Amino acid sequence: QKEVExxxxxxxxxxxxxxxxxxxxxxxxxxxxxxxxxxxxxxxxLLMYTYSSGNxxxxxxxxxxxxxxxYISLFIRDSQPSDxxxxxxxxxxxxxxxxxxxxxxxxxxxxxx
Amino acid sequence: EAGVTQFPSHSVIEKGQTVTLRCxxxxxxxxxxxxxxxxxxEIKFLLHFVKESKQDESGMPNNRFLAERxxxxxxxxxxxxxxLEDSGVYFCASSQAIGxxxxxxxxxxxxxxxxx
Numbered sequence: 001q002k003e004v005e006x007x008x009x010x011x012x013x014x015x016x017x018x019x020x021x022x023x024x025x026x027x028x029x030x031x032x033x034x035x036x037x038x039x040x041x042x043x044x045x046l047l048m049y050t051y052s053s054g055n056x057x058x059x060x061x062x063x064x065x066x067x068x069x070x071y072i073s074l075f076i077r078d079s080q081p082s083d084x085x086x087x088x089x090x091x092x093x094x095x096x097x098x099x100x101x102x103x104x105x106x107x108x109x110x111x112x113x
Numbered sequence: 114e115a116g117v118t119q120f121p122s123h124s125v126i127e128k129g130q131t132v133t134l135r136c137x138x139x140x141x142x143x144x145x146x147x148x149x150x151x152x153x154x155e156i157k158f159l160l161h162f163v164k165e166s167k168q169d170e171s172g173m174p175n176n177r178f179l180a181e182r183x184x185x186x187x188x189x190x191x192x193x194x195x196x197l198e199d200s201g202v203y204f205c206a207s208s209q210a211i212g213x214x215x216x217x218x219x220x221x222x223x224x225x226x227x228x229x
Binding site for chain 2: 002004032034036041042043044045046049051088090092098099100101102103104105106
């Protein structure tokens with residue numbers, strides 16, 4: 001079983017829709033939860049990160065962490081065609097002094113104009 | 114502020130040859146990471162430098178891979194000799210060394226390596 005599971009999609013939504021992207025994980029030691037956006041042939045771009053549980057909002061983006069369920073979500077409000085990309089979740093814990101990420105496979109999102 | 118840069122953007126080599134990838138982190142970032150994504154798989158960690166020291170190299174596949182970060186600035190990742198399964202996209206990332214900023218990793222555009 002992978003440490004981080006993410007539905008690869010593709011997920012197609014109409015412009016203006018609310019998008020929900022999710023990841024589940026198995027390692028309860030994870031404390032840092034990241035969301036990256038990756039356009040085709042580009043590097044991952046850091047969108048948001050959350051420490052431990054709770055919500056974090058930044059413009060049209062909201063990240064949620066539910067540690068009891070080992071489940072994280074990224075919500076995109078008023079989705080735009082420019083949001084079409086692959087969204088990657090990544091997680092880290094603090095053991096051994098390294099901050100390496102464990103990534104999900106990514107979800108491809110298409111926002112249709 | 115310049116982001117993480119990687120060179121080359123694409124490399125095509127034959128099995129058995131040597132390739133060296135280079136990463137220039139964001140200026141002032143002591144933490145430098147190498148990751149790799151092979152086709153159809155998730156991005157996987159290779160190793161982590163703090164300045165010039167290897168903090169964690171648990172993800173390095175085998176001894177054909179050699180990473181260096183002389184002087185604590187740019188880093189190189191050498192594959193020698195290359196095998197077909199080494200094909201993929203190699204990403205470099207960097208982060209600051211203070212507090213929660215250590216977890217804000219900024220990625221470069223990647224080097225696409227094709228071994229034929």
